[in-house]
Amino acid sequence: GQNIxxxxxxxxxxxxxxxxxxxxxxxxxxxxxxxxxxxxxxxxFLSYNVLDGLEEKGRFSSFLSRSKGYSYLxxxxxxxxxxxxxxxAPGGGYQxxxxxxxxxxxxxx
Amino acid sequence: KAxxxxxxxYLIKTRGQQVTLSCSPISGHRSVSxxxxxxxxxxxxxxxxxSETQRNKGNFPGRxxxxxxxxxxxxxxVSTLELGDSALYLCASSxxxxxxxxxxxxxxRLTVL
Numbered sequence: 001g002q003n004i005x006x007x008x009x010x011x012x013x014x015x016x017x018x019x020x021x022x023x024x025x026x027x028x029x030x031x032x033x034x035x036x037x038x039x040x041x042x043x044x045f046l047s048y049n050v051l052d053g054l055e056e057k058g059r060f061s062s063f064l065s066r067s068k069g070y071s072y073l074x075x076x077x078x079x080x081x082x083x084x085x086x087x088x089a090p091g092g093g094y095q096x097x098x099x100x101x102x103x104x105x106x107x108x109x
Numbered sequence: 110k111a112x113x114x115x116x117x118x119y120l121i122k123t124r125g126q127q128v129t130l131s132c133s134p135i136s137g138h139r140s141v142s143x144x145x146x147x148x149x150x151x152x153x154x155x156x157x158x159x160s161e162t163q164r165n166k167g168n169f170p171g172r173x174x175x176x177x178x179x180x181x182x183x184x185x186x187v188s189t190l191e192l193g194d195s196a197l198y199l200c201a202s203s204x205x206x207x208x209x210x211x212x213x214x215x216x217x218r219l220t221v222l
Contacts, residue, residue, distance in 0.1 A: 031209065042199060042213035043152070050208075087152065091209055096165045099144070101151035 004100035006088050011106045012078055020073045020103045022088030033089040033097060034062050034073045043087055043099075046073070075105075083107045111136065113202050113214035121220045127188040130217045134181050134202030140164075141183040142211060143175060146197040158183055187219075195221045 003025040012018040024032070031050040035043040049055055049064035049071065061074040073086055085102040114133045122128050134141050142165075143155040154167040158177035177183045181202075187194055197218050201211035 033209070033211075042215055044213070045210045048208055048210060096154070096157070097142070097209070097211065098154060099152035 004088055004090065004098065006086075006100045006103045008101065009104045009106070011108060012075075014078055014080060014107055014109050016078050017074065017076050018078060018105065020075075020086050020088075020105070022071045022073075022100060024069050024071070024088070024090045024100075026069070026090045026098070028096070029066070030091050032062075032064055032071045033087075033091055034071075035087040035089060035099070036084050037087060037102065038084045046086075048091075078107050080107050080109070113200060113212050115198075115200055115214040115217050117217060118215065119218045119220075121222065122190050123222050124190055124192060126190050127186065128190060128219060130185045130187075130198055130200075130219075132183045132185070132200035132202075132214055134183070134200075135204070135212055138202035138204040138212070139181050140203045141177055141181065142201045142203075143183070143185050144199045144201065145169070146199055146216070147195075152199070155185065190221045192221050195219060 006022040033048050034046040036046050037043040047062040049062050054063045059076045064071045083106050085104045087102045088100040089097045091097040116131045140159045142157040145153045155169055156163055156175050157165040161177045172188045175185045197216045199213050199216045201213045203211045
């Protein structure tokens with residue numbers, strides 16, 4: 001089975017950096033996804049890590065440690081539009097993706 | 110390229126009824142997954158279809174079923190609705206070249222009274 005742990009809520013200031021952590025225990029792990037979901041909208045893909053290490057994509061970076069069952073999403077230069085839920089999702093084979101309950105991030109001025 | 114579409118967007122049913130939801134994936138995508146989203150449980154995986162075959166199934170009762178057609182469109186059926194089935198039902202499609210990235214539709218908001 002899958003067990004995913006991430007903070008339920010976080011608050012950060014516009015322009016700052018925030019790190020959202022995720023730990024997971026899973027079977028059949030292939031890689032880890034991060035999705036963003038604005039209130040009332042569908043999730044949208046942010047990143048996918050297969051190998052250990054940091055992957056950077058603009059203001060967003062994602063890190064994975066397979067041996068520790070740990071990942072984080074780093075958001076830099078926070079903007080108000082970054083207020084959303086961020087879903088950590090370890091994936092197995094054949095689209096067998098399990099989503100965490102998500103971290104609701106509030107960006108304040 | 111058009112995105113994932115779901116119909117209907119909103120639905121109100123009463124306990125005991127059944128409901129069918131529809132999902133049209135992005136053109137060329139053969140994998141369609143269904144999820145149930147509720148405030149307390151987050152996104153829960155229901156099942157995934159690929160080329161008309163169910164490849165994966167989550168931990169939902171047999172009242173939840175699905176199918177996929179030859180054009181990759183998928184339907185999800187819930188029979189004998191319960192109050193707890195009230196949720197947002199999301200479908201997501203993915204293609205072979207996307208490394209597993211899933212593209213979500215806008216969802217169907219089901220309310221069971």
